[in-house]
Every structure is written in structure tokens, then in C-alpha cells.
Amino acid sequence: xxxxxxxxxxxxxxxxxxxxxxxxxxxxxxxxxxxxxxxxxxxxxxxxxxxxxxxxxxxxxxxxxxxxxxxxxxxxxxxxxxxxxxxxxxxxxxxxxxxxxxxxxxxxxxxxxxxxxxxxxxxxxxxxxxxxxxxxxxxxxxxxxxxxxxxxxxxxxxxxxxxxxxxxxxxxxxxxxxxxxxxxxxxxxxxxxxxxxxxxxxxxxxxxxxxxxxxxxxxxxxxxxxxxxxxxxxxxxxxxxxxxxxxxxxxxxxxxxxxxxxxxxxxxxxxxxxxxxxxxxxxxxxxxxxxxxxxxxxxxxxxxxxxxxxxxxxxxxxxxxxxxxxxxxxxxxxxxxxxxxxxxxxxxxxxxxxxxxxxxxxxxxxxxxxxxxxxxxxxxxxxxxxxxx
Amino acid sequence: xxxxxxxxxxxxxxxxxxxxxxxxxxxxxxxxxxxxxxxxxxxxxxxxxxxxxxxxxxxxxxxxxxxxxxxxxxxxxxxxxxxxxxxxxxxxxxxxxxxxxxxxxxxxxxxxxxxxxxxxxxxxxxxxxxxxxxxxxxxxxxxxxxxxxxxxxxxxxxxxxxxxxxxxxxxxxxxxxxxxxxxxxxxxxxxxxxxxxxxxxxxxxxxxxxxxxxxxxxxxxxxxxxxxxxxxxxxxxxxxxxxxxxxxxxxxxxxxxxxxxxxxxxxxxxxxxxxxxxxxxxxxxxxxxxxxxxxxxxxxxxxxxxxxxxxxxxxxxxxxxxxxxxxxxxxxxxxxxxxxxxxxxxxxxxxxxxxxxxxxxxxxxxxxxxxxxxxxxx
Numbered sequence: 001x002x003x004x005x006x007x008x009x010x011x012x013x014x015x016x017x018x019x020x021x022x023x024x025x026x027x028x029x030x031x032x033x034x035x036x037x038x039x040x041x042x043x044x045x046x047x048x049x050x051x052x053x054x055x056x057x058x059x060x061x062x063x064x065x066x067x068x069x070x071x072x073x074x075x076x077x078x079x080x081x082x083x084x085x086x087x088x089x090x091x092x093x094x095x096x097x098x099x100x101x102x103x104x105x106x107x108x109x110x111x112x113x114x115x116x117x118x119x120x121x122x123x124x125x126x127x128x129x130x131x132x133x134x135x136x137x138x139x140x141x142x143x144x145x146x147x148x149x150x151x152x153x154x155x156x157x158x159x160x161x162x163x164x165x166x167x168x169x170x171x172x173x174x175x176x177x178x179x180x181x182x183x184x185x186x187x188x189x190x191x192x193x194x195x196x197x198x199x200x201x202x203x204x205x206x207x208x209x210x211x212x213x214x215x216x217x218x219x220x221x222x223x224x225x226x227x228x229x230x231x232x233x234x235x236x237x238x239x240x241x242x243x244x245x246x247x248x249x250x251x252x253x254x255x256x257x258x259x260x261x262x263x264x265x266x267x268x269x270x271x272x273x274x275x276x277x278x279x280x281x282x283x284x285x286x287x288x289x290x291x292x293x294x295x296x297x298x299x300x301x302x303x304x305x306x307x308x309x310x311x312x313x314x315x316x317x318x319x320x321x322x323x324x325x326x327x328x329x330x331x332x333x334x335x336x337x338x339x340x341x342x343x344x345x346x347x348x349x350x351x352x353x354x355x356x357x358x359x360x361x362x363x364x365x366x367x368x369x370x371x372x373x374x375x376x377x378x379x380x381x382x383x384x385x386x387x388x389x
Numbered sequence: 390x391x392x393x394x395x396x397x398x399x400x401x402x403x404x405x406x407x408x409x410x411x412x413x414x415x416x417x418x419x420x421x422x423x424x425x426x427x428x429x430x431x432x433x434x435x436x437x438x439x440x441x442x443x444x445x446x447x448x449x450x451x452x453x454x455x456x457x458x459x460x461x462x463x464x465x466x467x468x469x470x471x472x473x474x475x476x477x478x479x480x481x482x483x484x485x486x487x488x489x490x491x492x493x494x495x496x497x498x499x500x501x502x503x504x505x506x507x508x509x510x511x512x513x514x515x516x517x518x519x520x521x522x523x524x525x526x527x528x529x530x531x532x533x534x535x536x537x538x539x540x541x542x543x544x545x546x547x548x549x550x551x552x553x554x555x556x557x558x559x560x561x562x563x564x565x566x567x568x569x570x571x572x573x574x575x576x577x578x579x580x581x582x583x584x585x586x587x588x589x590x591x592x593x594x595x596x597x598x599x600x601x602x603x604x605x606x607x608x609x610x611x612x613x614x615x616x617x618x619x620x621x622x623x624x625x626x627x628x629x630x631x632x633x634x635x636x637x638x639x640x641x642x643x644x645x646x647x648x649x650x651x652x653x654x655x656x657x658x659x660x661x662x663x664x665x666x667x668x669x670x671x672x673x674x675x676x677x678x679x680x681x682x683x684x685x686x687x688x689x690x691x692x693x694x695x696x697x698x699x700x701x702x703x704x705x706x707x708x709x710x711x712x713x714x715x716x717x718x719x720x721x722x723x724x725x726x727x728x729x730x731x732x733x734x735x736x737x738x739x740x741x742x743x744x745x746x747x748x749x750x751x752x753x754x755x756x757x758x759x760x761x762x763x764x765x766x767x
Contacts, residue, residue: 263767277767287762295686295710298392302685305391319678380677381670385650388665 007077011084018053019090020046026089033095036125038172054093055124061099064107069120075308097166098122098129100252102175105192105245109233118194130197131249132162132176132219133242140375142177143186143239147221149178149193156180156193156231158201158224164369168204168217171197175245176226181236192238195226211361212346212354249370250321251303251313261293262286262331266338282337289327289334296327315383322376325366332360390692392685398460405468408441413474415736421475422594428552429588429596430475439508444482447490447629452502454486459629459694463636463687470640473739475595477511479637480548484630485512488557488574492614492622497576501555513553515544515600516623522752524559524623525569529602531560537608538562538575540583543601546750550598551588554579558602559623562616569620574613581605592742628704631751632690635711639687641744642680642711642718648737649673649725656727669725676721683714702764709757715744716754 022044027033034040034047042048054060057071062078064070073081085092103122106115121127138145147160158178168174173196181189197204201224206214233241263286266277277283303320307313335356336343343360345351367373381387394402413434421429438444446462448454455461462483469478486505489497489512504510516524529542540560547556556577564571577584585601614622650673653664663669690707693700719741723730730737748754 261765263762263765267767272767275766276762283762283767284758286767287758290765291706291709291713291758291761292682294706295682298685298689299682302392302688305393309391309393316681319674319681323678323682374671377671377674378667380674381667385670385673385677387650387653387670387673388662 004076004080008080008084011081012087015084015088015090019085019088020049022046023050023091023093024089025091027091032091034091034093034125035096035128035167035170036094036098037096037128037170038126039170040125040128050091051093051125058123060094060125061103061119061123064103064119064123068107068115069123094125096122096125096128097131097171098127101131101245101249102129104248105175105241106232108244109192109241114230114232127172128167128170130165130168130171130174130219132165132168132174134164135161136163140372142242143190145177145179145190147176147178148182149180149191149226151180154228156226156228158193158195158221158226160221162219162221163216164207165204165217165219166215166369168197168219169206169214173197174202174219175232177238177242180238184236187239189236190238190242191235192232192241193226194230194232195224199224199226201225209361210364211358213358213362215362246371247313247317250317250376259293259328259331261290262334262338263290265335269338282334285334285337289330293327293331296323299323315379318371318376318379319384321370322367322373322380325363326373328366329363332363336360390696392688392692394460394464398464401457401461402464402468404441405443405465406471408437409468409472409474412437413469413472413476415473415739418473418475418594418739419736425590427588429549429594430477430552434474435476435508435511438476438478439506443478444508445486445506446482447486448482448502448506449490452498453506454502455506459632459691460688462629462633463691466633466636467640467643470637471644473641473743477513477549477553477596479630479633480513480553481505481511483633484514484548484626485555485557487626487629488514488613488622491626492574494610494613496610497613510555511549511553512555512557513547513549514557514559515547515550516559516627516751517546518542518544520545520749522749522756524620524627525572526566527559527561527572528566529558529560531558531562531573531575533562534606536606537611538606540575540577540602540605540607543599545589545599547598547600548750549596550600551586551596556600557613558600559619564617571617572619572623573616574619574623575607576611576613577602577605577607581607591746593746594739594742595746597746624701627751628701629694631704631708631757632687632694634747634750635683635687635690635707638711638715638744638747639680639683641740641747642676642683642715645718645722645737645740646673646676646680649676649722652726672721672725676718679714679717683710686710702761705752705757705761705764708752709754709761712748712754712757715748719744 023046034051058066058069059071062071062073062081066072099122103119106118133142135145135147149156149158173194175194178191178193179189180191201222203220205218207216207218208214266286271278303313303316339356343356346354346357417431442455443465445454446457446465449456489501505512518527531538531540558575558577560573560575561571562573583603583605587599589597589599591597653669654662656663687707690703693703722737722740726737729735
């Protein structure tokens with residue numbers, strides 16, 4: 001038996017033994033996600049146990065090094081773990097910005113001490129992170145950010161405002177872009193610092209969205225102290241880290257897992273005649289969408305395989321982000337068509353408090369956050385097609 | 390299996406790209422068109438393709454081929470798509486070889502496969518009877534006769550039909566048009582009595598023909614596979630052919646993007662390179678995304694076809710997606726070139742003409758979107 005086969009059978013046995021029953025049931029959506037953090041309220045004892053067991057093994061972040069709380073798995077082993085988890089329909093034990101955004105940046109740019117301090121807490125789900133990037137006057141033009149960090153020797157004093165800070169009201173720490181040099185050109189005066197959201201001077205105000213939910217906040221800094229020990233990389237060189245992190249964010253946004261094919265929803269909701277969805281126009285639209293969705297799914301697979309073979313994803317992540325989010329928007333428009341007027345119920349038990357309508361409206365932000373579709377097209381034009389500025 | 394080329398396939402890609410760019414660029418197709426060439430391809434090129442192993446790409450080594458599999462076949466087709474290289478590759482090396490490998494008798498395999506692989510004999514499939522691809526709708530009658538069968542009816546949109554040595558003809562031995570059962574594949578030789586070949590000049594300047602059968606007699610040994618059961622071998626062979634066509638369309642789309650991007654970097658208006666305009670940048674970047682997504686669907690389908698089993702869903706996915714992307718790319722390349730893109734002197738117009746015929750061949754976007762849905766149970 002090869003090493004990988006042995007790993008597979010061990011993994012299968014361990015998961016059988018350790019994945020609690022409730023964690024093998026399909027997730028009910030965003031409500032069921034385990035985000036971790038100091039203040040996280042677990043929905044069930046099983047959810048808490050599952051995080052503890054997977055976290056202890058480092059399998060919340062399977063490929064991170066063991067010394068930083070990861071599982072130390074190779075990419076092949078991680079692929080096996082993922083497929084064994086799928087086999088028993090095990091839920092992801094922990095989803096967090098620490099895992100898919102900050103972690104990769106720390107692994108690449110952090111010092112050994114910084115990694116030791118922050119990564120294991122991310123892996124165990126103890127600290128929940130938020131991302132301090134956009135500002136009222138720095139959206140698509142992110143590098144125009146103006147939140148000011150003043151050098152006070154061993155620390156900075158930070159003043160300014162962030163916006164669209166996802167879950168800032170629930171996060172424990174923030175990774176934040178600040179301006180440390182106002183004289184330099186806009187890309188060369190930015191630094192990447194970490195600080196505790198419980199620090200004096202941090203205040204947070206949720207933003208009510210068209211979906212009626214508030215996943216984003218305005219975040220204000222009024223003389224907030226951040227230790228220089230938590231400056232990642234060099235001072236004024238934060239833009240490089242910011243961009244690196246954005247490619248991870250974009251790849252992550254485009255790879256939110258496989259949604260249920262629309263045809264299954266339509267067959268269930270609308271029925272079939274002669275084995276075909278009764279509404280011919282709807283059937284046609286679903287087929288068109290699912291062709292693009294399937295081709296996109298294989299593109300994610302190909303991108304992963306190319307990365308595994310040593311290729312750099314780079315600006316390709318912009319294509320994935322742009323394509324994936326536009327696809328998700330059209331998917332939710334079709335979900336409305338499948339459900340007809342039922343889709344617009346906003347409150348009440350029948351609709352799970354308007355879940356369909358609220359998710360549909362939420363997707364409108366997909367092609368804005370993490371860089372708009374137009375920003376992604378700009379990046380493709382310049383960095384892949386090498387078109388003139 | 391990783392969704393990338395292995396080392397052998399990477400080498401094949403490099404050699405195919407170089408070969409077609411050098412030996413069969415668009416200027417060759419232009420000359421064939423201008424000369425109103427009867428054959429529709431350069432026979433010397435086909436000989437060289439045989440020496441490269443391309444004509445035996447799917448044929449096993451025992452029958453004189455190189456057995457590079459579907460991924461290899463797709464790599465060659467993509468390179469041909471980029472250069473619009475004319476040859477009987479698809480008709481003979483892909484469709485016909487697949488059919489003979491799947492359903493041929495020992496006799497048919499030993500006589501035909503080495504000749505196909507060697508580039509000495511060109512075989513093609515005659516399936517459609519009107520403008521819509523619909524194999525089950527075939528009505529051409531093959532009635533039992535003293536020696537075997539007598540064929541009456543017509544076929545259209547036959548690849549290399551004007552010059553092929555043998556035709557594999559989808560004919561009805563029982564049942565009615567529309568029935569899946571009752572169809573048979575029969576080999577008919579060029580020059581058979583009662584066979585009228587009308588070379589048809591199509592927009593893509595390739596070697597198409599219409600065939601009329603007026604009581605063409607063939608022996609019982611002309612049957613390929615089992616009588617009445619043609620669809621069992623025809624459908625998988627057509628699916629292979631469709632995926633390889635998708636690869637050809639992908640090559641065309643990629644070339645259209647590459648030519649557009651190159652033009653955006655050299656053409657000036659308003660005193661600046663037009664590639665600096667965001668309106669054009671976004672058109673090009675959008676097309677880039679569609680091509681990359683198509684590339685994944687095509688490679689996946691090629692790999693799955695090599696593994697065997699039921700790959701109908703993958704085939705229709707690849708052909709449908711490639712049709713849509715090639716349509717976009719061939720329209721965009723004209724738009725992004727502006728007026729010069731409309732001129733015959735400039736080459737980009739050849740892509741739109743070839744793409745649309747390949748899109749129609751063996752099922753267009755709508756045909757495959759519908760089939761994709763049926764394969765998925767809706």
C-alpha cells in the first residue's frame with residue numbers, strides 16, 4: 001500500500017470516529033457556518049466539538065506547517081482529506097478570513113515570531129479576523145487609502161475610517177492597510193498592520209444592506225495604538241502584501257464550493273413533462289447557465305492542478321473572480337425565476353425569513369467586493385494581455 | 390487525473406503548433422480557395438501529417454497508428470484551428486477511424502486502419518440529410534438485395550466528400566425516420582455505380598459535398614457493426630468527433646484573441662494606441678475569460694473520453710461551450726480590427742467562416758445545450 005493509500009484509510013477511519021453526527025448533515029447556509037473567535041456562539045455542541053477536534057489536528061488548515069498549528073499535509077494528502085470529508089458530507093469545521101486571506105499572507109511575509117503568535121490561533125478558531133481595506137474614498141482605487149498611522153517609536157497611532165469591513169462587529173482582530181508615508185507615491189506609502197479590535201478608540205457601525213442584513217460595517221479609528229511588532233513586512237511596503245492577499249481573496253470568492261445545480265431545484269419546484277422541465281424557456285436558460293457553470297467548475301479544477309504543478313496563479317485569479325461572481329449573480333436571478341412570486345417573500349416561516357430573496361440581493365455585492373468585475377477586467381487587460389495603459 | 394497536459398502531450402503541442410504554423414498557415418487555405426481547388430486540401434501536407442503520426446493519432450500501434458488518445462487528437466485539432474489548416478484529419482483520422490475501431494470487422498480494421506493512419510486512404514462519414522444535424526432522423530434507405538443492400542436517398546454536409554475514397558453511410562435498414570433503432574452503417578466506395586458526388590463550395594472553402602444515392606449496390610460485407618444498431622457505435626464516435634471539433638474551435642478562438650490583442654497594440658487613433666481604451670480592453674479581457682473557461686471544458690472532455698464510459702454529457706458541454714465562445718471570438722476579432730477586419734485581403738474573415746461551419750457540424754450550440762440538459766436528466 002502506498003503512503004497516500006495508507007493516509008486515505010487512516011483519514012477515513014479517523015473521520016468516521018470523530019466527525020459528530022450533526023456535522024454530517026447538509027448545512028443550512030450562512031447561518032450554519034462556524035466562524036470561530038472569542039465571542040462566537042456555537043449553534044450546537046457538535047459544532048464546537050468538531051472544531052476542537054479538527055483544530056487540534058491542524059485539519060482546519062491542512063496544508064499549513066505543523067509548527068504554526070496546521071496539519072502539515074502535502075497537496076495530495078489535503079486533496080484526499082477533502083474528498084474523504086465530502087464522502088461523509090462532513091461540514092467545513094471552520095471558515096474564516098484568517099484562513100483564506102490573512103494566513104497565506106502571514107505565511108509568505110510574516111516573521112517566525114509573527115507566525116507563531118497568530119497562525120495557531122487562526123487554526124484553532126480562537127481569533128476571528130476582519131479586513132480593513134476599503135475606505136469611503138478608496139474603493140476600486142484602493143491604493144488611494146488615507147487612514148493615517150503615525151510613528152511613535154515602538155508603536156503607531158492610527159486615525160481614520162474603513163468601510164465595507166465584513167463582520168467588523170464580530171471580529172477580534174483586524175488586518176489593516178494604513179498610510180505611513182503621505183509624501184511618497186500612493187502605492188509606496190502603505191503599510192500592513194495588525195491590531196486588536198478591542199483596542200481603545202475602535203468603533204464599529206453595521207451598514208444595513210438591500211438584503212436587510214448587515215454583514216458589513218463602517219469602522220472608525222480614533223487614536224488607536226498598534227504595536228510595531230505587528231507590522232507585517234517592511235514599513236511602506238504594504239501594497240505588495242495587500243495585492244498578494246487580494247489574489248487569495250479573489251480565488252476564494254470564486255471557489256465557494258459547488259452549488260446545487262439549478263436543474264435539481266427546478267425539477268423539484270416546477271416538475272417535468274416527458275423527463276424535461278415543463279417550462280421550455282426556463283429549461284433553456286438553466287441549460288445555458290449550467291454549461292457555463294460546469295465549464296467554470298473545471299476551470300477551478302484546472303487552476304488548482306496548474307498551481308500544484310508549480311505554476312503561479314497570479315492575475316488568473318482576477319479572471320476566476322470576475323467570471324465566478326457574474327455567474328453567481330445570474331444563478332440567483334434564475335433561482336428567482338424557478339420560484340416565481342414565492343421568491344419575494346421577505347419574512348415568515350414558509351420562506352425561512354426570505355432566504356431566497358435575501359441571498360439573491362446579497363449576490364449583487366459579489367461583483368463589487370474584492371475588486372469590481374471592471375477592476376478584474378482591467379487587471380486581465382494589463383497583466384495578462386499586456387495592453388497599454 | 391490532473392487537468393493539465395502531461396510531458397508527452399506538452400511536447401506534442403509544441404511540435405503540432407510549430408508544424409501547422411510553418412506548413413499550413415492561412416495563406417495555404419487562401420490559395421486553395423482562390424484556385425477553386427477540387428480536393429480542398431493540400432495532398433502533400435496530408436502526407437507530411439501522416440509522417441508526423443497525426444493521421445494515425447487515434448489508431449492503435451498494431452494497425453499502424455501512434456495511439457495518442459483523445460487529448461493528443463485535441464492538441465492537433467487546436468493547432469489546426471489556430472492556422473485554419475485544411476486537411477482530411479477530422480473526417481478520416483477522427484470520425485472514421487473511431488467508427489472503424491469501435492465497430493469494424495477484423496477485415497475492415499486490417500485493410501482500412503493502416504491506410505487511414507498512413508494517409509493513403511481518406512474515409513469520411515455521411516450522416517446528415519438536411520441543414521439540421523439529426524442522426525436518428527436519417528431516412529436514406531438501404532433495402533436488402535441479392536448481393537447485400539441497395540442504397541437510395543441523399544446526404545449533405547459531408548466533410549471531404551468531394552475527394553474521399555470511401556464513405557461510411559448512415560442508412561436505414563428498418564424502422565422510420567426518427568427511430569433510434571433500424572439504422573446501419575454501410576461502406577460505399579468512391580465511384581460506385583449510382584453514387585453522385587456534388588462538390589459543394591461552402592463559406593469556409595473546404596472540401597464539402599452532397600451525395601446522392603440512386604440504387605447504389607453494396608455487398609453484405611460493407612456493413613460496419615451490427616445491422617439496425619448503428620447508433621450504439623455512432624453516438625460515441627460522434628461524441629469523440631464533437632470534442633475534437635470543440636478543440637478546433639478553441640484554437641480558432643484563441644487565435645482570434647491573439648490577433649486582436651496584437652492589433653490593439655499597434656493601431657493608433659486619436660494619437661494613441663487603441664489598446665489603451667478601456668472599452669476595447671474590457672472586450673478583450675472578457676473574451677480571454679471565455680476562452681480559458683472553454684479550454685477547461687474541452688480538456689476535461691478529452692480526458693474523460695480517453696477513460697471510456699459514458700461521456701455524452703462532457704461531449705455536449707465541450708461542443709456547446711466551444712460553439713458559443715468561437716462565435717464570440719470570431720465576431721470580436723472583426724469588431725476590434727474595425728474596417729480592415731471586413732476586408733477579404735485581411736485574414737481574420739477566414740476564421741468566422743470556418744467557425745460557423747464547424748459550429749454547425751455534428752450539432753450546433755442549441756443541439757448540444759438540449760442534449761446536455763437531457764443527459765443531466767432535465
